[in-house]
Amino acid sequence: MDFDVIIVGGGIAGASLGAALAGRRRTLIIEAEEQCGYHTTGRSAAFWLAHYGGPEVIPLTLASGPMLERGWPAGERSWLRRRGCITLARDTMDLREALAANSPEAPVTEIKRPELERRIPGLREGWNFGLDDPSCADIDVAGLHQACLAQFRRSGGQILCSTPLDSARRSGDHWVVEAGSDQLRTKVIVNAAGAWADDVARRCGVPPLGIKPLRRTVVQLRIGRSGLRDLPLINDALERFYFKGESDNRVWVSPHDETASDPCDAGADELDVATAIDRFESVVDWPVEAVERSWAGLRSFAPDRLPVLGFDSNAGFFWCAGQGGFGIQTSGAAASLCSALLLGESPALDARPFSPLRFASQEK
Numbered sequence: 439m440d441f442d443v444i445i446v447g448g449g450i451a452g453a454s455l456g457a458a459l460a461g462r463r464r465t466l467i468i469e470a471e472e473q474c475g476y477h478t479t480g481r482s483a484a485f486w487l488a489h490y491g492g493p494e495v496i497p498l499t500l501a502s503g504p505m506l507e508r509g510w511p512a513g514e515r516s517w518l519r520r521r522g523c524i525t526l527a528r529d530t531m532d533l534r535e536a537l538a539a540n541s542p543e544a545p546v547t548e549i550k551r552p553e554l555e556r557r558i559p560g561l562r563e564g565w566n567f568g569l570d571d572p573s574c575a576d577i578d579v580a581g582l583h584q585a586c587l588a589q590f591r592r593s594g595g596q597i598l599c600s601t602p603l604d605s606a607r608r609s610g611d612h613w614v615v616e617a618g619s620d621q622l623r624t625k626v627i628v629n630a631a632g633a634w635a636d637d638v639a640r641r642c643g644v645p646p647l648g649i650k651p652l653r654r655t656v657v658q659l660r661i662g663r664s665g666l667r668d669l670p671l672i673n674d675a676l677e678r679f680y681f682k683g684e685s686d687n688r689v690w691v692s693p694h695d696e697t698a699s700d701p702c703d704a705g706a707d708e709l710d711v712a713t714a715i716d717r718f719e720s721v722v723d724w725p726v727e728a729v730e731r732s733w734a735g736l737r738s739f740a741p742d743r744l745p746v747l748g749f750d751s752n753a754g755f756f757w758c759a760g761q762g763g764f765g766i767q768t769s770g771a772a773a774s775l776c777s778a779l780l781l782g783e784s785p786a787l788d789a790r791p792f793s794p795l796r797f798a799s800q801e802k
């Protein structure tokens with residue numbers, strides 16, 4: 439039970455990093471739950487949106503796009519299915535921020551009411567302005583996540599589920615890790631514990647960085663109309679909702695909630711479900727027939743809402759956390775960047791914006 443790297447957490451962050459490191463280091467993933475992907479990774483809305491997350495995140499998303507398109511890491515099939523996105527506004531001023539984020543790699547164009555009516559049947563009065571982003575795609579999250587775990591295993595990586603990291607202490611040039619009933623040794627601990635990232639740091643005697651879990655809800659509605667599956671993702675310029683067709687007569691709707699939470703097995707709150715339906719009904723006249731299911735997951739943010747990727751100032755402790763609402767769409771490039779840093783190679787993208795050392799003053 440002697441490893442070069444132990445990755446704590448088997449969600450998309452840990453699994454994709456495992457795949458990127460595959461075969462280069464003796465690596466173990468430990469996952470507290472019976473199954474990898476039980477928490478945030480298994481609860482996402484599963485889209486790839488070029489401009490989401492702000493200017494520092496865009497390079498990670500854009501670099502991951504072609505990787506996901508080609509079916510990274512093993513190339514079996516593409517994980518993306520093009521859908522397109524329309525960001526809606528009642529007032530053209532509301533689109534200003536979205537337009538400012540425009541990038542040449544994934545350009546968006548302004549569209550007006552007649553085009554909006556053509557693209558979104560049943561659109562209610564008042565939604566007169568829109569931005570069209572044809573590059574937006576659905577991600578096959580389960581396919582991607584499983585392919586990463588499979589690639590990791592194929593190249594000799596080991597996975598222990600139902601094995602929570604309880605504590606770890608530094609002994610010379612390695613860590614002694616207590617995890618479930620196992621005692622493990624490793625040179626490096628990677629903290630890919632999602633909502634528990636600060637908790638895992640504390641268990642390793644490393645100061646937490648203030649990574650906060652925020653709850654986000656999704657509701658699946660059955661609709662009394664068909665032809666919804668291939669409509670674009672509909673996004674609000676003022677970030678109060680988004681929804682997309684999930685099948686011919688089903689939609690996934692989110693009220694864009696961000697409720698502070700302790701790390702936990704998150705569930706949907708009734709009020710958030712009601713808010714989602716109310717906002718949805720203010721956009722289109724599609725009859726809601728039933729709430730088929732609802733769920734929530736925890737999106738984790740560092741104080742500056744950027745991911746935290748890199749070595750801590752405490753020896754042998756590496757952060758791969760704070761992926762907020764973009765952890766799936768950035769996973770390929772983030773994993774490559776982390777793997778380069780862990781292997782002492784120079785990453786293809788600038789790693790400085792993501793370094794945990796940017797919080798150095800807070801750590802004291």
Ligand SMILES: Cc1cc2nc3c(=O)[nH]c(=O)nc-3n(C[C@H](O)[C@H](O)[C@H](O)COP(=O)(O)OP(=O)(O)OC[C@H]3O[C@@H](n4cnc5c(N)ncnc54)[C@H](O)[C@@H]3O)c2cc1C
Pocket residue numbers: 446447448449450451452468469470471474475476477478479480481482483484485486601602603604630631632633634638654655656734735736737759760761762763764765766767768
């Ligand atoms: C509703 C919703 C919609 C979203 N939509 C999108 C989207 O459209 N596109 C996108 O890119 N992203 C989206 N996201 C964000 C994305 O899901 C996350 O960024 C991503 O899943 C984070 O992955 P993770 O591996 O860091 O976390 P997780 O999947 O939560 O994995 C962390 C793992 O660490 C384990 N763990 C914790 N503590 C320990 C311990 N002590 N020992 C061992 N294991 C431990 C946990 O059990 C967990 O399995 C969405 C999120 C939500 C909630």
